[in-house]
Amino acid sequence: MARRCAITGKGVQSGNNVSHANNKTRRRYLPNLQVASFTSDLLGRLVRLRLSTNAIRTIEHNGGIDAYLLSARSTGLDAEILRLKKAVVKAAAEKAAA
DSSP states (O other): OOSOOTTTOOOOEEEEEEOTTOOEEEEEEOOOEEEEEEEETTTTEEEEEEEEHHHHHHHHHTTSHHHHHHHSOSTTOOHHHHHHHHHHHHHHHHHHHO
16 A cells, blocks of 8 residues: 555655764655545445545545535546545436436
8 A cells, every 4th residue: 555645645755864963864754644434425435545634634624525526626636536536426416416
């Protein structure tokens, strides 16, 4: 499993540890990824995603996973999220038609 957020695309960055003697050794800065569960009202199921804390806050700010996916642009989203978005858009269209 990649250390990358499915929504924001945040991944591992690299840099240096710099000692008091100014010795530099390479290090990795890992993103703060969490497994988050969201309830999709349109799909009627629980959605589990591995997201950065920033992405979790963004989804909650937009009113849940359904509202976020309906308003989000498709560019820059992970393939898993694009599949989920397509299913949510289809369910929203069916709900509107009924």
